[in-house]
Amino acid sequence: MFAAPFDYARPKTLDEALSLLSKHGDEARLLAGGHSLIPAMKLRLAQPRLVVDIGRLDGLRQIEARDGRLAIGAMVTHAEIAASRTLADLCPLLVEVASAIGDLQVRNKGTIGGSLVHADPAGDWPAAILALDAEIEIAGPQGRRTVTAGAFFTGILETAVKPGEILCEIRVTAAAASAYVKTEQKASGFALCGVAAVVDATARRVRVGITGVAPVPYRAAAVERALEGQALAEGSLAAAAGQAAAGVTPLADIHASADYRAHLARVNTARALQRAASR
């Protein structure tokens, strides 16, 4: 399988990359880790005329703690997140999720920004990004804008990032009590159901992000509401988790029926909440 012919550019600055995108419009595609884009090109599902490699752009590869918040550049790989001391200390959920992605080769090349923009409904990052209520910074021809996680995922393989824009940074608040529980599709490693939970015992509040179950990843709003202001005891967590698939039309395919996915959502939510609460 060979890709159709294409031109290749490797800009050094974000502005250069943005102007290449505005000049070539529809014909240009950004290349991050290439683990979704290259297979699609080899199968000729994607046939960009110009591939814009953003691997050498300055300022997209850092993990930084600033003002009590954490900023992760779009080009940081899954493996770099899995190995980050800063994140292990301040936001272990990101480390746990990164370690659950694919295999080592995928983690070494794939990036958090590429995953988020690709927006596979079975990708792992969306669960964490939702549970952490992250902010996502996007650069475009008109400057920068910030989108919240809740408004980021708009459809299957669709996000708030518009053509011509580049996702730059993901920002989250430090959170210690968290957990990710994933049931994976054995062959690909993608999530049949992945649940990320963040628990704030003092404020008596939880946030739950679920991927793999619905066409678009979602916050389990009914679970969060049921636990608002409650003491986070094992019984109440388990009861609330029963609503993890409330109001959702689950995906169904050869790997898992809709009922099975809804079941996994409930079970994994109960486990993620209990594990997070014990941390």
Place this chain on the structure above:
Amino acid sequence: MKLTGTYRLAAPPARVFAALVDPDVLQRCIEGAERLVRTADDQYDVHLRLGIGTVKGAYVGTVRLTDQQPPDRFTLHVEGKGAPGFVRGSARIQLTAAGAGTVAICDADGQVGGVVSAVGSRLLDATARMLMDRFFERLGAEVR
């Protein structure tokens, strides 16, 4: 691949029917439809550009309307071919008055072939449903 959907629209069946057989409205409601060119009575060439994530495709296809029984029902046939594969499908649309509005029941049956079907099977059903939901969402806004 079979899909069924039920949608509520805030206009009586006659209005909804008229909108559904109007090529301008169809063009605005079909995701990715850039142009609809009339080739015969109730038949159009449609230029589609579907931009679903990494898997983007430009398709050229035909849209045909048959079995028209205004204002109750008709069948919409779509056929398209492009670099990533082909799509062929038909949708029976049944309109029933409900209060001041309409309940539309859409029964679709489609086939997808080529690379898209081999690779994208995990996401095909869900994508088709998303496109159908958006079609009726936009139609709802058109007739309101």
